[in-house]
């Protein structure tokens with residue numbers, strides 16, 4: 001054993017090995033995931049598979065292994081100390097919440113053994129008081145915590161208590177099973193069972209009937225087929241390049257308008273780029289999109305000088321105003337006429353005609369078709385394939401009609 | 404032609420290449436990967452944080468699966484310790500990093516190229532992690548594939564370094580020209596005893612056996628270890644094993660050296676860029692040439708370990724202009740450190756993409772606005 005003489009970890013590991021043998025496991029049917037700290041020194045004494053990772057992360061690493069194994073019937077067994085259990089408390093709870101099939105042994109000697117005996121988040125109040133440590137924060141009860149989180153089995157045993165039953169029970173549990181072992185660290189003065197028994201909060205076993213987590217590796221359909229070459233039956237009046245900024249408010253169809261225009265451009269034999277900009281809170285505030293249509297391949301996708309800015313709401317105009325440069329055509333909703341102070345803009349009753357959701361599309365279509373940039377039929381062709389085809393087609397037809 | 408985004412292309416390429424599990428925590432501007440992965444990956448798992456993400460992925464990888472995730476700087480920062488673990492255990496996985504404006508939480512919806520040197524120093528001891536950087540949609544496809552191939556072939560985590568504009572801007576793109584992707588199988592060591600998990604072949608790569616094998620005992624270890632995968636301190640075997648991590652990648656760099664080179668005969672000036680700034684550089688070079696300036700363009704796609712073949716190209720040019728969306732010039736620093744170099748300039752910017760005119764200005768051409 002790699003531990004100090006009389007170390008409780010050694011006793012626990014011996015009992016664990018016996019329990020594994022008793023349960024009929026071949027060593028290669030067991031994968032031990034070891035943590036950092038004294039508890040993590042177990043690898044060399046085990047004839048099982050072993051994987052030795054980071055401090056506090058053994059249950060998380062074990063979760064991936066358990067769900068990733070392709071050969072059933074293997075037992076994933078994670079071992080950590082009280083330091084590891086608090087560094088990665090989230091991992092214990094997550095594995096319990098999902099009831100992932102694994103056994104986690106937490107060797108709790110109430111202190112950090114490897115770094116000199118400092119207190120841990122599992123050190124009990126009595127233990128700290130006995131060492132004159134002023135810290136009145138009570139320890140986590142990981143047995144109750146994991147039980148509440150959904151573990152199939154959570155228990156605590158105080159060395160030299162009834163290891164056999166607890167370990168056997170945990171190993172036989174399908175799903176997440178925890179055994180917290182309160183054990184000695186003679187090197188840092190936890191040498192007497194009596195002391196340990198008096199401070200540990202007592203043996204406990206909590207079970208919950210619950211199916212263990214199962215995952216399935218599914219067959220899925222490709223996100224796109226790469227063999228298809230689309231036709232471009234429509235005509236565009238764009239000479240070289242058109243850059244348009246569409247601005248409105250969240251929920252106003254700005255992004256879908258931009259996408260529709262880009263797709264109509266592709267159907268007209270053009271290259272297209274489209275990008276959106278909106279606050280992190282996507283349900284409120286401005287929504288802005290840029291579309292570039294070009295007869296040549298587009299590399300740089302930014303728009304230094306837009307050919308047109310279309311804005312249908314106050315939020316949208318506020319965001320898009322700085323994009324208006326000399327030579328930029330400006331198309332605004334007539335509701336913005338007073339506040340916009342933009343005398344050369346083209347104004348239209350877009351909101352009134354098409355409502356909040358249709359105004360951006362209405363305004364953009366109106367301008368694009370009026371200027372001969374895109375054919376109405378190209379826009380309609382794209383709209384007809386959209387999931388909201390009916391309303392989009394209606395807005396486009398009316399937008400074109402206004403032109 | 405189809406309107407498509409880089410996140411979708413990368414996700415599809417990963418799955419075709421054999422990636423079978425996506426673990427992730429959504430983060431802007433990397434969350435389209437999360438959404439696409441939910442539809443496309445054989446297994447999708449929502450982890451509660453990025454530390455769990457990389458731990459779960461390591462578990463899957465150790466069990467023989469090929470995991471992928473996508474994140475941005477704040478998530479990457481949480482992953483660094485586990486990235487070291489996976490690197491030390493020699494577990495293949497692909498991490499897509501979508502750069503956004505920092506420092507710290509910075510600006511989630513603004514692109515950037517600020518994480519190169521973080522990745523250069525991410526492994527304690529300075530060991531290299533392969534970092535590939537797409538500069539267009541074809542690269543998104545090809546480098547995702549190469550990323551998975553490299554991860555599996557050399558048993559290492561691989562980073563695909565992208566930026567917001569690369570993975571969230573839609574572009575018309577001819578998908579029919581993309582090469583086929585063949586599923587990359589994880590090669591399994593020949594059966595038979597004795598097996599030593601970290602005894603490497605000539606290529607520096609130890610043969611892989613998944614945890615849970617019925618006949619061979621597998622031991623994986625994130626601490627300094629010998630061939631058996633058990634902790635050893637300064638033993639010659641353990642040191643050789645640690646040195647091997649550097650050597651296995653360095654000796655195989657030619658297999659994963661990727662770049663684009665557009666050379667003009669007689670040009671003395673070289674524009675060097677990568678990732679999202681490469682497009683502006685392409686436009687700038689075209690404009691400069693139309694003005695009669697002779698200029699060549701190098702787009703670096705394997706950023707780490709930095710390939711000697713790319714250094715050879717750099718040595719051929721007296722005048723160099725580095726174009727990248729960060730303030731200090733991270734690629735330039737990666738190549739030349741703090742050395743003062745005559746005739747080497749930088750185009751740097753934060754907050755928005757570098758424009759072609761900004762590059763043209765630095766290159767002595769006559770700038771004109773695009774768009």
Ligand code: SF4
Pocket residue numbers: 002003004006007008009038109113114184185186187188
């Ligand atoms: S320091 Fe304590 S816990 Fe660690 S091996 Fe020694 S006795 Fe055991």
